[in-house]
Structures are given as structure tokens and as C-alpha cells.
Amino acid sequence: MMIPNQSYCFSGIVVATLYFFILFSFVLQTLASPTLHQCRHDQRDALMEFKQEFPITESNPSLYDWTSWNKSRDCCSWKGVTCDAKSGKVISLDLFPAVLNNTLKPNSGLFKLQYLQNLSLSNLYGEIPSSLGNLSHLMYLDLFGNEFVGQIPASIGNLTQLSSLSLTNNHLSGKIPVSFANLTELSTLHLTNNYFESELPLDMSRLHNLEYVLLSRNSFSGPFPTSLFTIPSLQVVYLRQNQFKGPIEFGNTSSSSRLRALSLASNNFDGPIPESISKFLNLNILDLSFNHFIGAIPRSISQLANLSYLDLSDNKLEGEVPGCLWRLQLLKLTYNSFRSFGKPPEVFDSTQMNVLSLKSNSFRGPFPHWICKLRSLSLLDLSINSFSGLIPSCLRNITNLEVLNLRNNDFSGGLPDMCVKATNLKTLDVSWNQLEGKLSKSLINCKAMKVLNLGSNKFKDEFPSWLGSLPSLNVLFLRSNQFYGPLYDRHVSIGFQNLKVIDISKNDFTGTLPAFYFSSWSAMATSQYDNVYMEDFMVYVASYRNSMEIVHKGVDTSFSVIREDFMVIDFSGNKFGGQIPESIGSLRALRLLNLSSNAFTSGIPQSLANLTNLEALDLSRNQLSGQIPPDLGTLSFLSTMNFSHNNLEGPIPQSTQFQSQSCSSFMDNPRLFGLQGICGNHLAKNPTQHESEELSESEEQVINWIAAAIAYGPGVFCGLVIGQIFVMHEWFMEKFRRNKPRVVIRSAR
Numbered sequence: 001m002m003i004p005n006q007s008y009c010f011s012g013i014v015v016a017t018l019y020f021f022i023l024f025s026f027v028l029q030t031l032a033s034p035t036l037h038q039c040r041h042d043q044r045d046a047l048m049e050f051k052q053e054f055p056i057t058e059s060n061p062s063l064y065d066w067t068s069w070n071k072s073r074d075c076c077s078w079k080g081v082t083c084d085a086k087s088g089k090v091i092s093l094d095l096f097p098a099v100l101n102n103t104l105k106p107n108s109g110l111f112k113l114q115y116l117q118n119l120s121l122s123n124l125y126g127e128i129p130s131s132l133g134n135l136s137h138l139m140y141l142d143l144f145g146n147e148f149v150g151q152i153p154a155s156i157g158n159l160t161q162l163s164s165l166s167l168t169n170n171h172l173s174g175k176i177p178v179s180f181a182n183l184t185e186l187s188t189l190h191l192t193n194n195y196f197e198s199e200l201p202l203d204m205s206r207l208h209n210l211e212y213v214l215l216s217r218n219s220f221s222g223p224f225p226t227s228l229f230t231i232p233s234l235q236v237v238y239l240r241q242n243q244f245k246g247p248i249e250f251g252n253t254s255s256s257s258r259l260r261a262l263s264l265a266s267n268n269f270d271g272p273i274p275e276s277i278s279k280f281l282n283l284n285i286l287d288l289s290f291n292h293f294i295g296a297i298p299r300s301i302s303q304l305a306n307l308s309y310l311d312l313s314d315n316k317l318e319g320e321v322p323g324c325l326w327r328l329q330l331l332k333l334t335y336n337s338f339r340s341f342g343k344p345p346e347v348f349d350s351t352q353m354n355v356l357s358l359k360s361n362s363f364r365g366p367f368p369h370w371i372c373k374l375r376s377l378s379l380l381d382l383s384i385n386s387f388s389g390l391i392p393s394c395l396r397n398i399t400n401l402e403v404l405n406l407r408n409n410d411f412s413g414g415l416p417d418m419c420v421k422a423t424n425l426k427t428l429d430v431s432w433n434q435l436e437g438k439l440s441k442s443l444i445n446c447k448a449m450k451v452l453n454l455g456s457n458k459f460k461d462e463f464p465s466w467l468g469s470l471p472s473l474n475v476l477f478l479r480s481n482q483f484y485g486p487l488y489d490r491h492v493s494i495g496f497q498n499l500k501v502i503d504i505s506k507n508d509f510t511g512t513l514p515a516f517y518f519s520s521w522s523a524m525a526t527s528q529y530d531n532v533y534m535e536d537f538m539v540y541v542a543s544y545r546n547s548m549e550i551v552h553k554g555v556d557t558s559f560s561v562i563r564e565d566f567m568v569i570d571f572s573g574n575k576f577g578g579q580i581p582e583s584i585g586s587l588r589a590l591r592l593l594n595l596s597s598n599a600f601t602s603g604i605p606q607s608l609a610n611l612t613n614l615e616a617l618d619l620s621r622n623q624l625s626g627q628i629p630p631d632l633g634t635l636s637f638l639s640t641m642n643f644s645h646n647n648l649e650g651p652i653p654q655s656t657q658f659q660s661q662s663c664s665s666f667m668d669n670p671r672l673f674g675l676q677g678i679c680g681n682h683l684a685k686n687p688t689q690h691e692s693e694e695l696s697e698s699e700e701q702v703i704n705w706i707a708a709a710i711a712y713g714p715g716v717f718c719g720l721v722i723g724q725i726f727v728m729h730e731w732f733m734e735k736f737r738r739n740k741p742r743v744v745i746r747s748a749r
């Protein structure tokens, strides 16, 4: 007997009326039956017995307020307990989020509460006892946030009233018991994130009340469960990250299907996407990514008027992208072989699309101008295709654009003045094209810019020192262009306070850097975990999955090394001269410093020994003189270093890091000594002779280093990428859910 939760929505009068009504009927009932609401003793004892099965002590707290669980109080008023108003039978027990921290015994007091309709328990482990079958009145069973192992007991078939079953996030395995066929009232089946292994039952049509079937992240195998889709009440089916295989077909799907969301992502489905997909007229979300589907997108997809999220990434699809898809909210077709675009309809709502990703397909020819009409785009990714010609300036009309990735195409001409209008850009990646000319200073209008990648083009300009004023700039790539002149302009303040990765290698930069040059780069001076950066990066890195690309290219370390605190300075392959600025020592979070192939002179600054996070240091091919500062031997993470081709002298520091380097890291420094351990006795005096022999070994080292960077940090980056399959999806789904409140995906809690 409770006031419904929604009562606050009612007007005051209605609430008051309701309240009096409830109070009145309560008084009436109390008069009629004085024992009303009183917990039955057998029920109270069973509850108490159940509680005593858990080792709740001060050192093993349950994080739950048990004070109301006192025998001198009516057990119907105990926290988490609800009784039937008339009979006093306990019908609901909700102990979430109590940390019960024990196994559930086969003779647990719980199973004496056989009138339970709702049961929610957390933080239990061990097996689910088959006595569960005793609770034959259960309608809602929620064992989500637990660590149950083993199989679902066959006795679950006794719970014929069960409407919602959630066993999400356990360690359950084995088969779905045959007795499941008994659960004809089941509407929500939530088994996400377990180890279930079997095939699904061949005929699921008996479960004719199913609405939500959430089986993602298990090891379900076997063919596509066609029979499931004949259930007309079905609304959401998630089968992602399982091992289903073979073709999909929808058979005798009811034409009145209510299916709104279907994800088959990350399985081994193959064959074409059937035309019969169009039977699901209410479909809103369709995710078939990471499978082996072949052929074209079925034409019938145009009949899915409510479709707004379509992810077909990572398949073997080809042909033309139907024009009707430009009205979706999210369209991801990455890693397929699509060649061309169907004409958009004459009239379509061009304000719908938020995310368009066509990365890694076989598109060619000029930039499709009509994309500029998609005014609500926030992410546009056309990377790894063969688009050519100019990047059109109409792109700046997409004022919501946050991520623009045109990487790895054949675009030529200049970079359009995006930031004149599209000032929300956070990521601009036009690397690996044929772009030329100068940069427009309007880039500083994009105040939110975090990642600017102009690498591997033919830009010819002075260093854009004015970018130093961008408050959020984290990543700046200018590598392999024709930038020239000095870095430091004394008329411009240095800025770059948020820079974490800078790669300006392989250009024609010249001049010297003042000793204080790096003092303002404060982000590299602290290695604080930065959530915001991380979140953006997860999205960026994950959505682009650059690691794969980098493995292919082998040369471009661009995003392979990026993680929240992987900070990089690569100035190699330029003509910088003078002293290495002493202020480099203030960038304590720096992981990689590459100043190779320049004309730096004088000694190696002592302050380098302050870079306690440094993992790779390349000073090779300069004109450095003096000793290697002995304190560099204290840098315990420094695993890759290269001092070769300089004029260094004196002893090599005696640390393990130094002694485990390859000989080629020191070669061509005629006055260095102490190389016996590194280069072998007979060559210790002049490592130069060793050069040709060592070459293959050193090449190997470089490759190893790149590999290490990619795989770096026990899966920090890889972890992100692997995790993304889930994270990204959930992220998009979250975003999608927020934007489209009419799609309410009911979750366990």
C-alpha cells in the first residue's frame, strides 16, 4: 500500500485526495483486521535466517542499513521487504546494493520465502542453487552486479510466472536449460556479460511475450536464431559479441513486428543482408558491424522510415550506398568496399545526421558536395579512401562539426578556411594527402581544437606559432611537410600550455631555441590523469582505430602512442641548431623525446635527468659534444636511447638501461668509452666499424620500438581499442538515447 511514485506529478488537490483516500482505506482495513500488515512469523524467521547467512561485521560491512531488521519490529517494515497487504506474506525482497559477500546455500532461508514475486540481490557468489525453483511465484528476478558461476539450474522452469530475468554481469556458463520453454510469461531476458556457450534453442517462439532479449558479450554459438524473430512482441534484441555464425534470415517475421533495436555486431555472420530486414518497420537501431556480411545494402532498407542508427562497419559490403540513408542520425560504414553514393532524395531532412563515417572504403573522385548540406554533422570521417581534388570550402558551413577526418586520400590544393565558421572543431585530421600552401590564421578561431594533424602533405609555411594560443590544443602534427624557418618568434608568446604530443619532424625548420622555450608547456610538466582529455580521446582514438593503420604504414606513429599521459616531442629531421634548451627538463611527464638528425651543438643538458618518465630518447645525428650526463643513468624507464653520430666523449653511464642498449646507439662518437659490455671487447674502441654489421639489428630495434609503442603500456592503448567495441557502442547508444527520448531501452536497473 503505497502512494505511487508518480504522485508528485499530480496537482496538489489530486495528491491530497489520494492521500486521504489511502489513509481512509488504511484506517478501515486496520479496524477490520488488527493483524493486518503484520509479517507472518514463518516469513520473519526465514528472513532473519537468510540475513544471518551473511558475514556482516565491521570488517566485512555490507554497505546496507540493516537497523530496521529487528525482530521487535514488524518485518513488513524492514528495509527492502514488501508484504502482501492482506496476507502478510513477503512478496518482494530488494537488497540491492547490499554487499552480501557469500554463497547462496541450497537450504538458505531465502527459499522458504516461497511467495516472493520480486527478488533483487547483489554481491553473491558460488552457484545458483536449484532450490530457486521453490520460488515459483517470482515475476521479477534480478541477480545483476553478482559473481555467480556455473549453470542456470533447470529448476528455473518452475518459475512459470517469471516476467523479467536479469543475470547480467555474472560468470555463468553452459547452456540455457531446456526448461526455459516453460517461461512463457518472460518479457525481459537479460544475460549480458556472462560465459554462456550453447546454441540458442531452435524454437523460441513459445516465449511469445518476449520484448527484450539482451544476450551480448557471451559465447553463444550456432546459427542465427530465426525463430526468435517470429515473436511479435519483440522490441530489442542484442546479440553482440558472441560467436553466432552463418547467414541471417528473418523467415516468417510478423509484419506487425515491434522490433526497434537489433544488434548482431561482433559475431561471425556471413552472407548477404536479407531484403526481409524491411519487415521491421519500427526499427530504429540496426547494428551489424564486425561480421562478414557480403553484397550490397538491400534496397528495401528505404522502407525503414524510423531507422536512425545504422552501423555496418567492418564487413565485406560493397556497391552503392543508398541515397535514402542520408537522413539517418548515425551512419557508420567503415572498413567495407563501398564505391559510390546513391543520389540523396530531392527532399530529405538534412538536419538529422550527426555522425557519418565512411572510413576505409573504395570511394574515389571529387568530394561529394552534398555532404555540406548535412548541417548537423558533428563527426565526418572520409579517411582512407581515394577522394581527390579540392577540399570544398562549403564544409565550413557545417557549423556543428567537431571531428573532421580526411586522412589518407588524394586531396590537393589548400586547406579551406574551416574555422571562419565551423568554430566547434576539436579534431582536424587531413594528414596523408597532397595539400599545399600556407595555413590560414583563422585556425585560432577554433578555440576547442584538441587535435590538429596536418602531417604528410606538402604544406609550405612558417611555423604557425600563433597556434600556441589555442587553450586546448593537445596534439599537433606537422611532420613530413615543407615547413621552414624558426620555431620561436619573440613577438608571439609561446603558449602551448596544453600540448601533450607534438611531431614536427621531417620539415625544414631552422634556428635556435631559447633556453626557456619549453617553460610554458605546462601540460607536459605534470602527468595528471585528465578525465576530459581521456574521454575525448577514447572517442577519438576508438572511433578511428588508428593503431591498425599505423601497423600497416609502419612509419606514422601518429596516434599509436597517444594515451592520457603519453607525451611526445619529435623535432627530428630538421635543421635546428644551437643548444638543446635547458627548460626541456621541466617537462617531467615527457615519455619520448626525439631530436635526431638536426644540428644541435654543445652539451646534453643536465636537466634531462629530471625527465623521470622518459622511455625513449633519440639525440642521434647532431653535433653534440661533452659527456653524457651520468645522471641519465638514473632514469629507470628509459629503455630506448640513441646518442650515435655526435661528438660525445667520456664514459657511458653504468646503469642497466645504458648497458642493455644496442652498440649502434653509441656509434660514431670516437671519444666515448666504456662500451665493452655493449659492443663486445674487440670493437669497444671504435664502434664505427661495427656500423654495417649492426644495421639490421638496429632496424629491428626501431621496429620493435614502434611495436612497443603501439602495444605500449600493458594494453593501455590496445585496451582502449579492444574495449572500444563495447565502449563506443554504449557511448553512441547513450548519446542516441539522450537525443531520442522516445527510444527507451530498458535496462536491468
Ligand SMILES: *[C@@H]1O[C@H](CO)[C@@H](O)[C@H](O)[C@H]1NC(C)=O
Binding pocket: 059, 060, 061, 099, 101
Ligand atoms: C568478503 O569477504 C571476505 C572474507 O570472507 C573479505 O576478505 C572481503 O573483504 C569481503 N569483501 C567485501 C567487499 O566486504
Ligand SMILES: *[C@@H]1O[C@H](CO)[C@@H](O)[C@H](O)[C@H]1NC(C)=O
Binding pocket: 067, 070, 071, 072
Ligand atoms: C531492536 O529494537 C529494540 C527496540 O526498538 C532495541 O531496544 C534493540 O536494541 C534493537 N535491537 C537491535 C539488535 O538493534
Ligand SMILES: *[C@@H]1O[C@H](CO)[C@@H](O)[C@H](O)[C@H]1NC(C)=O
Binding pocket: 106, 107, 108, 110, 111, 112, 114, 131, 134
Ligand atoms: C521449499 O518450500 C517448502 C514449502 O513450500 C519448504 O518446506 C521447503 O523447505 C523449501 N525448500 C527449500 C530448499 O527451502
Ligand SMILES: *[C@@H]1O[C@H](CO)[C@@H](O)[C@H](O)[C@H]1NC(C)=O
Binding pocket: 082, 091, 092, 117, 118, 140
Ligand atoms: C516488482 O518489480 C516491478 C518492476 O520493477 C514493479 O513494477 C513492482 O511494483 C514490484 N512489486 C513489488 C511487490 O515490489
Ligand SMILES: *[C@@H]1O[C@H](CO)[C@@H](O)[C@H](O)[C@H]1NC(C)=O
Binding pocket: 130, 131, 132, 133, 134, 135, 136, 155, 158
Ligand atoms: C516447483 O514449485 C512447486 C510449487 O509451485 C513446488 O512444490 C516444487 O517443489 C517446485 N519444484 C522445484 C524443482 O523446485
Ligand SMILES: *[C@@H]1O[C@H](CO)[C@@H](O)[C@H](O)[C@H]1NC(C)=O
Binding pocket: 154, 155, 156, 157, 158, 160, 179, 182
Ligand atoms: C514446467 O511447468 C510445469 C507447471 O506449469 C511444471 O509442472 C514443470 O515441472 C515445469 N518444468 C520444468 C522443467 O521445470
Ligand SMILES: *[C@@H]1O[C@H](CO)[C@@H](O)[C@H](O)[C@H]1NC(C)=O
Binding pocket: 251, 252
Ligand atoms: C512460413 O509460414 C508458412 C505458413 O505458415 C510455412 O508453411 C513456412 O514453412 C514458414 N516458413 C518458415 C521459413 O518458417
Ligand SMILES: *[C@@H]1O[C@H](CO)[C@@H](O)[C@H](O)[C@H]1NC(C)=O
Binding pocket: 281, 282, 305, 306, 742
Ligand atoms: C515511427 O515512429 C513513430 C513514433 O515513434 C510512429 O508513430 C510511427 O508509426 C513509426 N513509423 C513506422 C513506419 O513504424
Ligand SMILES: *[C@@H]1O[C@H](CO)[C@@H](O)[C@H](O)[C@H]1NC(C)=O
Binding pocket: 372, 393, 394, 395, 397
Ligand atoms: C554556405 O551556406 C550558405 C547558406 O546557408 C550559402 O549561401 C553559401 O553558399 C554556403 N557556402 C558555401 C561555401 O557553400
Ligand SMILES: *[C@@H]1O[C@H](CO)[C@@H](O)[C@H](O)[C@H]1NC(C)=O
Binding pocket: 505, 506, 572, 573, 594, 595, 596, 597, 616, 617, 618, 640, 702, 705
Ligand atoms: C627519431 O626520428 C628519426 C627520424 O625521424 C627516426 O628514424 C627514429 O626512429 C626516431 N627515434 C625514435 C626513438 O623514435
Ligand SMILES: *[C@@H]1O[C@H](CO)[C@@H](O)[C@H](O)[C@H]1NC(C)=O
Binding pocket: 582, 583, 584, 585, 586, 587, 607, 610
Ligand atoms: C631539475 O630538477 C632539479 C632538482 O629536482 C631542479 O633544481 C632543477 O631546477 C630542475 N631543472 C629543470 C630545468 O626543471
Ligand SMILES: *[C@@H]1O[C@H](CO)[C@@H](O)[C@H](O)[C@H]1NC(C)=O
Binding pocket: 596, 620, 621, 642, 643, 644, 645, 662, 664, 665, 695, 698, 699, 701, 702
Ligand atoms: C641510432 O641512430 C642511428 C642513426 O640515426 C641509427 O643508424 C641506428 O640504427 C640507431 N640505433 C638504434 C638502436 O636505434
